[in-house]
Amino acid sequence: MLARWLVSFEPEKVPNEYDQGALAKVPLPLQEWVSAQRTEALLTQELTEAKRREEGAYELYDNVAPLGFASILFMNDAEKAKAERFQQEYRSAKASRAEIDQKLARALECIRKIIRGFLRDALKPDSVKVLVAESSIKDELQNLFHEFDKKVTEVWRPHSEQQKASLHALGSETESLLRFYLNADIKEGRLP
Numbered sequence: 001m002l003a004r005w006l007v008s009f010e011p012e013k014v015p016n017e018y019d020q021g022a023l024a025k026v027p028l029p030l031q032e033w034v035s036a037q038r039t040e041a042l043l044t045q046e047l048t049e050a051k052r053r054e055e056g057a058y059e060l061y062d063n064v065a066p067l068g069f070a071s072i073l074f075m076n077d078a079e080k081a082k083a084e085r086f087q088q089e090y091r092s093a094k095a096s097r098a099e100i101d102q103k104l105a106r107a108l109e110c111i112r113k114i115i116r117g118f119l120r121d122a123l124k125p126d127s128v129k130v131l132v133a134e135s136s137i138k139d140e141l142q143n144l145f146h147e148f149d150k151k152v153t154e155v156w157r158p159h160s161e162q163q164k165a166s167l168h169a170l171g172s173e174t175e176s177l178l179r180f181y182l183n184a185d186i187k188e189g190r191l192p
Contacts, residue, residue, distance in 0.1 A: 001144065002122050003115060005137050011038040015136075022135040026127045028118045036111045043104040050097035057090040 009015050011034050015023065023030050065071035065083040072083045121127055132141045 001137065001140055002119055002131075005135070006033070006115060006118055009033060009037075011041065018134055019136050022130050025130045025134070026118065026122050028121075029114070033114050033118075036107065036114055040104070040107045040111055043100060043107050047097065047100045047104055050093070050100045054090070054093040054097045057086070057093040061086040061090040 006028070009030065015030070020030065061083070064079070064086050072080055075083060122131060132138050132145070135141070
């Protein structure tokens with residue numbers, strides 16, 4: 001729920017004042033989060049374009065030299081120059097796409113780091129209190145905690161009743177043993 005809430009804060013959307021206040025107390029570096037999302041979106045768009053350019057460059061190169069280097073060996077100088085130019089354009093497009101891939105991987109790692117930090121901090125008792133009281137997901141959180149409390153009670157009640165019965169039985173056995181030893185001491189003339 002918290003991760004879904006966090007992801008809802010997109011670069012184009014400004015969180016309401018309640019969420020801004022809650023996020024400041026949790027804390028979440030909201031500007032860093034929005035910036036990381038914006039970077040990821042731009043790099044994803046750039047990667048799509050880079051893949052398109054790489055595929056186009058490969059297609060041109062493959063049409064001219066379907067067997068790659070082996071095709072180039074048997075070409076005349078003009079065809080060889082054209083094939084080598086297409087080959088270079090393909091290599092350049094491939095390198096550009098790989099560089100964007102690496103940047104995107106770093107951006108996604110940054111996003112994961114922010115999410116991990118946020119979830120770690122948001123699950124601290126003080127932060128949970130703030131989120132339950134002041135965030136736009138307070139109703140959902142309250143329902144979640146109500147359900148959690150209900151399930152814990154369902155699990156714990158039978159266990160606690162078994163413990164109570166066991167303690168009662170243990171108390172009865174202890175009383176019986178005390179009476180037994182007390183009677184034995186009285187019969188043997190030892191008084192407590």
